[in-house]
Amino acid sequence: MTTAGSKILIVDDENEICALIAQYVQQEGLTPIMAHSGEVGVEKVRTEHPDTLVVDMKLPGIDGMQVLKAAKALDEDLPVILMTGYPEIRGAVAAMRAGAHDYLAKPLKQHEVLRVVFRALNELALKRKLRHLSSQIENESSLRESMGSSGAVTRLLSDVTRVAKTNFSVLIQGETGTGKELVADAIHRLSLRCGAPFMAVDCGAIPETLLESELFGHEKGAYTGADKRKIGKFEMAHGGTLFLDEVANLPLGSQAKLLRVLQEKAIYRVGGTQPIGADVRVLAACNKNLHHLGESGSFRSDVYFRLNEFSIWVPPLRERQEDILYLAKRFVDVTNLELQKDVKGFTQSAVDALLAYNWPGNVRQLRSMIRRGVLLADDLITEQHLGMDWVSPKAAVACPEGDRQTQDALRGDLTFKEIKHRKIVAMEMEILAQVLRETGGNKAKAARLLHIDYKTIHSKIRRYGILAT
Numbered sequence: 001m002t003t004a005g006s007k008i009l010i011v012d013d014e015n016e017i018c019a020l021i022a023q024y025v026q027q028e029g030l031t032p033i034m035a036h037s038g039e040v041g042v043e044k045v046r047t048e049h050p051d052t053l054v055v056d057m058k059l060p061g062i063d064g065m066q067v068l069k070a071a072k073a074l075d076e077d078l079p080v081i082l083m084t085g086y087p088e089i090r091g092a093v094a095a096m097r098a099g100a101h102d103y104l105a106k107p108l109k110q111h112e113v114l115r116v117v118f119r120a121l122n123e124l125a126l127k128r129k130l131r132h133l134s135s136q137i138e139n140e141s142s143l144r145e146s147m148g149s150s151g152a153v154t155r156l157l158s159d160v161t162r163v164a165k166t167n168f169s170v171l172i173q174g175e176t177g178t179g180k181e182l183v184a185d186a187i188h189r190l191s192l193r194c195g196a197p198f199m200a201v202d203c204g205a206i207p208e209t210l211l212e213s214e215l216f217g218h219e220k221g222a223y224t225g226a227d228k229r230k231i232g233k234f235e236m237a238h239g240g241t242l243f244l245d246e247v248a249n250l251p252l253g254s255q256a257k258l259l260r261v262l263q264e265k266a267i268y269r270v271g272g273t274q275p276i277g278a279d280v281r282v283l284a285a286c287n288k289n290l291h292h293l294g295e296s297g298s299f300r301s302d303v304y305f306r307l308n309e310f311s312i313w314v315p316p317l318r319e320r321q322e323d324i325l326y327l328a329k330r331f332v333d334v335t336n337l338e339l340q341k342d343v344k345g346f347t348q349s350a351v352d353a354l355l356a357y358n359w360p361g362n363v364r365q366l367r368s369m370i371r372r373g374v375l376l377a378d379d380l381i382t383e384q385h386l387g388m389d390w391v392s393p394k395a396a397v398a399c400p401e402g403d404r405q406t407q408d409a410l411r412g413d414l415t416f417k418e419i420k421h422r423k424i425v426a427m428e429m430e431i432l433a434q435v436l437r438e439t440g441g442n443k444a445k446a447a448r449l450l451h452i453d454y455k456t457i458h459s460k461i462r463r464y465g466i467l468a469t
Contacts, residue, residue, distance in 0.1 A: 004029040006121055009050035011041035011067060012083070013059055017108070021054060024110050025117060038062035042070045045078065052120045054104075054113075057084040072099050077127045079120035083108070143186040145330075147179055147363075148323025152315045156183070163310045164190035169262065171307045172285040174314030177364030180285040181245060183314055188241040193281060196240030199233045204249035211254055213270050216261075222271025234267045237280045247284040247307065248293055255300045262306045282307065317359040317366060321429070322462070324354055327363060331370035332381070343374050346381045353388040356433075432460060 008025045010018050013036050022032035033048055035041040038059045045053065053071055057064035068080045079101035101123065102116045143160065147153045163170055164187045172180045181200060188198040206214050213222075217232030233242060244250070250258065261267050262282065266275040284307045291308075293299035317324065329345065336343055346354070350373075359365055369388070373381035432446070439445040447457040 005031055006051040007031045007033055007048060008117060009033045009035065009041065009044055009048065009053045009055075011035045011038065011053065011055040011059070011064075013037060013056065017056070017083075017106075020108065021113060024113050028114060028118075030117070038064070038067045041067050042074075045071045045074050049075070050078065051124055052079045052081065052101075052117055054081045054083065054117070057082055068100055077124060079124050081116055081120060142189075143182065146182050148320060148326045150320045150322035152320045153323065156312065156314065159310075159312050160186050161190060163187065163312070165192065166310075167281055168309040169282045169284070169307050170309065171290065171304075171311045172283060172314060173290065173311065174285075174287065175316045175362055176287045177362035178314040178316055179363055180287075180314050181243065183312060184241075184243040184245075184283045184285060187283060188243075188281075191241070191281070193240050197237050198241045198243065199237040200243040200245060201233050202245045204246040208251050208254075211251070212257065215254070216257070216267045216269055217272075218270035219272045222269070226271070229269075232267070232269065234261065234278050234280055235276060238277075239279050241281045241283060244282065244284040246286065248286045248288050248290060248299055250299075252300065255303045259300065259303045259306060262303075317362045321355065324359075324366070325351065327366055328354055328370050331367050332374055335371050335374040339374060341374060343377045343381060344379055347383070350381050350383050350386060350388070352433075353383050353386065357388065428460060432457070436461075 008021075008030050010021045010032055011034075012018050012021075015036065018034040018036065022034060025032050033044060033050060035044050038055075038061050041053070041055060042062070044050070053067075055064045055067045055071075059067070062070075064082050064084075068082065071078055071080055080099065081102045081104055082100050083104045083106060085106040101120045104113065104116060143157060144153060147156070160183060170184075170187060172183050174180050184200070185198060188194060201214060203211070213226075213230060213232065215232050215234055217230045217235055218226050220226060220229050244258075261278055264275070265278055267278045268275060290299055290304050294301035294304040317327075332343055332345065335341075354366075361368075369386050370381075372387065373385040376385040431450070435446045435449055436443070439449065443457055443461065444454055447454045450457065
């Protein structure tokens, strides 16, 4: 742990004791904070967030034991060191039982004070590290639970975990309905800013005339109807994260102001003249190719490069075949609870249709379709309950995907190699599904017909999420 700058709160009614300990810790690169009564000490725990508290047992007003209990109520991890001029065993035992980290006897010795303070700081660092790791595991599990366990989601989670610990601005790109806000929220929850606010702004849902007021706030009288000061999302997210959803919808004028905020780390309220510090991490999402928009002039390239310190691509559902049935079952369970029903699952034809469909609306469309199915079904969800009885599996896998890939190629979103790979995947899925239907789901027989080994066919069935029986 790097202890330099750690804050040590010293509470003693004797000025000389406070000054002496302050001198000791300051010489070691620590930051002393002093209070001369228990009441002031508790208030400084609340406002200063110290890393260690050193407090005398005998104080006017509330004593050291009361300060200890109040401090622990505010911050259970805060190490508290009690001092006394009357050392005795019973007092030390009582202090330890109340949660004290250690016990110092007066007159104080410099080496003993520093030994106890540094041990307290190291213990605090370990507690914080363990808490952060526990939170990270919980939050990683939460994102996987929300999106699935496919290889694509695993790679996405790796990117999220890697960038979360930094202060990089992140551009999250992907089609509508893929879960870009879930990714932004996960980045925030895995970051060191997780205790501060996460504020989301839908840049496409706010009228252009109100957008800057929403982002930066406004002063009273800034425009007609501004009858009082308003705090904007940047100020509300101070110390935390601001998520700009559909950032491509920002007008060029607002883009220029956003660029200034990203460069200067300060905002100006509409109608204001004084800069206001903005300690905010910015995450942005877009369902279009923002780089191409920059080249066409509809989005500022300098803003794009500022936002794109790190880029995350959220893959569409059609590229995450393994996640479709997992998410479908999850949505069934959630909707069962909501509607107080007990729908068991899907018919085989409904499963085939779910896996064959191209999902242009991605996870959002899947969720809506499953909710409809649970509402209409009594036991098992059929194609008719989903409204998918019109879907032709072969056409759904081959034709729309091919058309979409061609359109992606024309826009420059995919390389020739990526298009070729996706077409091969679609072809493999169609062949495997057809052969498995012919063999009644017998993978060994299907492998023999296709002249491939059992391990290969089993791996491909798992990768593509094909139901084999």
